[in-house]
Amino acid sequence: MPTEKNPFSIQVEDLDFTYSSPDRPKIDALLGMNLSVRDEEFVSLVGPSGCGKTTFLKLLCGLISPDKGKIRIKGLPPLEARQNGRFSVVFQSTALLEWRTVEENIFLPIELHSELKTEHQVLFKDLMKMVGLEDFSNSYPHELSGGMQQKVAIARSLINQPSALFMDEPFGALDLITRGKLNLELQRIWGKIKPSVVFITHSIREACFLSDKIAVMSTSPGRITKIFDVNFERPRSLEIFQESDFISLETNVSKELGNSSIL
Amino acid sequence: MKRFIQENSYSLLTIIFFVFFLEILVRFGYISAFILPTPSKIFIVWWTEKNLIFKHLFVTSGEAIGGFFLGSITAIIFASVFSRYPVFEKAVLPLAILFQTIPIVVISPILIVSFGNGMSPKIVVSALIAFFPVLVNMTKGLKEVDPTLLDLFTIFNADWVQILFKLRFPSSLPLLFSALRIASANCFIGAIIGEWISADSGIGYWILIKMYQNKIESMYAGVISSSLAAMALFSFVALTEYFLMPWERKIQSKGS
Numbered sequence: 001m002p003t004e005k006n007p008f009s010i011q012v013e014d015l016d017f018t019y020s021s022p023d024r025p026k027i028d029a030l031l032g033m034n035l036s037v038r039d040e041e042f043v044s045l046v047g048p049s050g051c052g053k054t055t056f057l058k059l060l061c062g063l064i065s066p067d068k069g070k071i072r073i074k075g076l077p078p079l080e081a082r083q084n085g086r087f088s089v090v091f092q093s094t095a096l097l098e099w100r101t102v103e104e105n106i107f108l109p110i111e112l113h114s115e116l117k118t119e120h121q122v123l124f125k126d127l128m129k130m131v132g133l134e135d136f137s138n139s140y141p142h143e144l145s146g147g148m149q150q151k152v153a154i155a156r157s158l159i160n161q162p163s164a165l166f167m168d169e170p171f172g173a174l175d176l177i178t179r180g181k182l183n184l185e186l187q188r189i190w191g192k193i194k195p196s197v198v199f200i201t202h203s204i205r206e207a208c209f210l211s212d213k214i215a216v217m218s219t220s221p222g223r224i225t226k227i228f229d230v231n232f233e234r235p236r237s238l239e240i241f242q243e244s245d246f247i248s249l250e251t252n253v254s255k256e257l258g259n260s261s262i263l
Numbered sequence: 264m265k266r267f268i269q270e271n272s273y274s275l276l277t278i279i280f281f282v283f284f285l286e287i288l289v290r291f292g293y294i295s296a297f298i299l300p301t302p303s304k305i306f307i308v309w310w311t312e313k314n315l316i317f318k319h320l321f322v323t324s325g326e327a328i329g330g331f332f333l334g335s336i337t338a339i340i341f342a343s344v345f346s347r348y349p350v351f352e353k354a355v356l357p358l359a360i361l362f363q364t365i366p367i368v369v370i371s372p373i374l375i376v377s378f379g380n381g382m383s384p385k386i387v388v389s390a391l392i393a394f395f396p397v398l399v400n401m402t403k404g405l406k407e408v409d410p411t412l413l414d415l416f417t418i419f420n421a422d423w424v425q426i427l428f429k430l431r432f433p434s435s436l437p438l439l440f441s442a443l444r445i446a447s448a449n450c451f452i453g454a455i456i457g458e459w460i461s462a463d464s465g466i467g468y469w470i471l472i473k474m475y476q477n478k479i480e481s482m483y484a485g486v487i488s489s490s491l492a493a494m495a496l497f498s499f500v501a502l503t504e505y506f507l508m509p510w511e512r513k514i515q516s517k518g519s
Contacts, residue, residue: 061418082420089418095411099433099510112421112429140510160419 006075009164009196010037010060015069017055029055031221033069037164037213040194044207044214045224046257052222053200057168060198061089074163081164085113088162088195092169094149096141102152103137109160120159127155130189147178154186158193165195169202180238183209187235204253208246209236216256226256300480309484316469316488323466324492326382326454330389331496335397335446337390339439342401346431347423352402363395368456375461385457385465392453393446400442404435437511440504447500451493466492 015033020026029052037043045053058064059071062078073081081087088109096105106127110120128134131151133144141149150170157165170186171179183206190197190210201207207214214228228249232240240246282302288294289301300308309316345352371388378384408431416426458467466489473482505512 058414061414063414063417082418085420087418089415091411091415093409093411095409095415097412097430097433099436099508108429109419112416112419112425142510 007038008036008072009039009041009074010035010198011070011072012036012060013070015056015059015071016067017052017059017064018067019055028221030059030066031223033223035198035215035224037196037198039163039196042190042197042199042210042212044199044201044211045217046201046204046207046214046253047217047222048219048257049202051217051219053217054168055222057089057166057198057200060166061087085109085160086162087164087166088157088160090150090153090157090165090167090170092172094141094146094153096149096152096156098141101138101140102133102144105141105152106156106159108156113160123159123161124155127158130192131155131185145178146174147182150174150182151185154189158189158195161193162195165197167197167199169200171206172202179203179206184238186210191235204250204257205241208249208253209238209240214253216253225259228253228256297479300483305480305483305487308480309488312481312484316466316484319464319466319469319485320488320492322382322464323385323451323454323458323489324496326385326457326465327389327451327493328496329382329386330391330453331393331447331450333386334390334393334450335443338394338397339401341398342405343427345402346405346427356398356402359395359398367392367453368460371457371460375457380461380463385454385462388457389450389453393450396442396445396449397439400438401435404438405431408434436504436508440500440508443500443504444497447496448493451489451496455489 012033012035015030016028017030018026018028033052033056035043045056047053055064059066060073060078062082071078074086076084076086097108100108103124106124107116107120110116125134128137131154133148133151133155136144136148141152144152154170157167171182174182187210199207199210208230211230214230215224216226216228217223218225230249232246285294285299286302289296289299296304341355345356367388370391371384374384374387378387405427412430412434413426416430421429454465455467455470458465459471462468466485470482470485470489473479473485
């Protein structure tokens with residue numbers, strides 16, 4: 001529902017967040033964080049552990065509120081955006097309900113938020129086809145492999161047609177081969193539905209492969225130090241890994257990451 | 264069902280062997296027939312007195328099952344309130360634990376004084392026995408939900424009722440059922456203790472009377488009948504669990 005002329009799907013300005021508890025020193029998780037994501041743009045966040053990536057994602061989802069700064073998702077603050085079902089998430093732990101079948105899991109956001117309509121049924125069929133799980137709608141999550149479970153989680157995140165999708169290391173727990181396959185599939189699915197994506201990852205290669213933009217973060221305080229534009233043509237295939245442009249981008253990103261992190 | 268029989272055939276064989284062994288021990292005089300009648304004799308007495316035994320067993324089962332449901336449902340309601348209003352947990356749960364330390368044998372006379380001689384005090388004793396394990400486990404189960412799932416429900420804009428029924432309840436089912444198993448096995452104890460203190464019917468009453476009358480076979484028949492009834496309730500709980508949690512079933516069958 002892009003009613004506004006605003007081309008930005010996600011806008012974050014001067015965001016500060018400090019973890020404070022009485023018996024520990026204050027930790028500046030994020031300080032002066034800025035990020036803009038356009039409609040239909042895929043942005044990856046890479047950074048060392050503890051740079052506040054997950055904190056940032058919680059702020060985007062409105063699970064915690066910032067000390068300072070502004071977040072807008074489709075022009076709305078996170079809580080309102082959440083009530084309007086403007087965004088969705090995928091976690092590293094697939095966060096599927098083990099007592100529900102694949103189908104029941106995927107319909108969960110609809111069930112919690114609105115009524116199940118035929119358009120959702122149609123979208124469900126499309127999504128199942130897209131992720132290649134047509135035959136598994138009545139299976140329980142533990143009957144599926146880790147990669148398949150994550151595909152179910154991705155389908156679930158798309159069923160309410162969000163304009164923004166936040167992914168927190170969705171493939172972090174998977175082996176390299178599955179990861180490569182899922183990167184291809186994610187690119188394909190994203191290409192069809194085109195939500196704006198904020199993709200948190202540890203893998204520079206994954207970030208280079210999937211993104212339009214890569215934002216490199218530093219630790220203490222967490223902030224974005226550099227943004228790389230990624231202009232490879234889509235759809236990208238895994239052969240891109242061998243191309244010299246890709247390799248030099250990878251090198252530059254990891255250099256930036258090396259500079260920004262204090263070891 | 265086929266697997267159920269297969270898995271239980273070993274313990275069934277053990278029982279048969281044990282009964283046979285006792286029969287021989289008593290027949291050949293290694294154990295006095297005054298202390299332990301032969302299993303076959305017990306069975307014959309049980310058969311001849313079965314109508315009376317069933318009448319008493321029916322009373323006790325009513326008390327135990329009534330108490331089981333009363334206690335466990337109350338506990339589930341309490342635990343749900345705790346999960347919504349943690350301050351109630353702080354106010355009530357320590358007292359419940361304190362109350363639990365009072366031996367049930369001590370509480371029963373008080374209940375009999377307050378509720379009279381009928382079935383109701385025994386139901387209350389059973390309910391008290393069932394209440395505690397269910398309350399503790401269910402409180403734990405409702406509280407200890409995967410935080411990522413809670414975040415997910417919040418992000419999908421779920422209200423607390425949806426979180427309670429669609430997330431907290433289903434994820435606490437395994438803990439709930441392990442508590443219900445304990446409660447189902449124990450609530451017969453509550454009913455029988457109640458009957459021992461004061462009753463004019465029930466299998467506890469029967470066992471006590473037959474002991475005084477020195478009718479050891481009848482006493483044994485009562486003991487065995489009551490444990491069979493308790494086992495039936497236990498099996499009912501296990502079966503409910505089996506049908507209510509199809510996903511668990513598949514996890515188990517994958518494991519074996």
